[in-house]
Amino acid sequence: MATWDPVHGLNGTLTDRKLENNMRGVVLRVVTVLEEPFVMVSENVLGKPKNYQGFSIDVLDALANYLGFKYEIYVAPDHKYGSQQPDGTWNGLIGELVFKRADVGLSALTITPERESVVDFTTRYMDYSVGVLLKKAEKVVDMFACLAPFDLSLWACIAGTVLLVGTLVYLLNWLNPPRLPMGSVSSTTLYNSMWFVYGSFVQQ
Incomplete structure (x- = not known):
């Protein structure tokens, strides 16, 4: 289609054209495994070759x-x-x-490292995966969700x-009060001691 090199840059056209060395006259032997909807038998008339259809056959x-x-x-x-x-x-x-009884393999074949070690795969043209569906849970507002x-x-x-710790902090301050400036009143109460300990927990 086109070539590129550091000296001349892009050389050629980007128009789609068939390969110069095409495969006209070549007959390939293709092996497959039946797997809907990729490869299926469309007709099976006694005495006549089977006709196949499916996504992989279309490719x-x-x-x-x-x-x-x-x-x-x-x-x-x-x-x-x-x-x-x-x-x-x-x-x-x-x-x-592997035994060269076929030229091409065509089916819904999973690419694995073991298989890649003995055959060449084309670029995959479909990703297929299995998933699990669950019913979407209804949203319920719980005022106690913070306790979860x-x-x-x-x-x-x-x-x-x-x-317990709040009470101990209050008792220690009561038994050994801090030195305060003249006229100041200590703000260490049991209520404040409880909030001090609770704030320490929440901060962590």
Whole structure:
């Protein structure tokens, strides 16, 4: 379509054109595994070749029209996608490619590192994933939602700690009052001591 180099820059046109070395006259043997809606049998007349349809077949037909090749398609004998056996060999669709009984594999095939080590994959043209759907929870306004982080027993311990430590702070200030300027009155009360301890908890 076009080339680029640091000296001459862009050279060529960006118009779409077919490959110069096309595949006209080439017949590819394609192995597949039936999987709706990617590959399905559309007709099965006794004594005649099967006709296939589906999303992957549409992609294959588009490539065949663009590059000019023809193809013969068949289903993997064991109807499996392909996995490595204990002896190191492969079965299924991948096995047909490894043993060169087919030129192309076409199906809803998952790309895995193990399979990539023995065959070449094209760029994926569809991402397929499985998800779980849950009913959306109704929003309920709870005025006590601020208490949700801890259970009731822990909140009771915190309240008891505030009361106990607040009382101790008040008693210590009462037994050993700080030196204040002449005419000043101490603001250390039991109420203020409780708020001081509670503020220390909240600040952390």
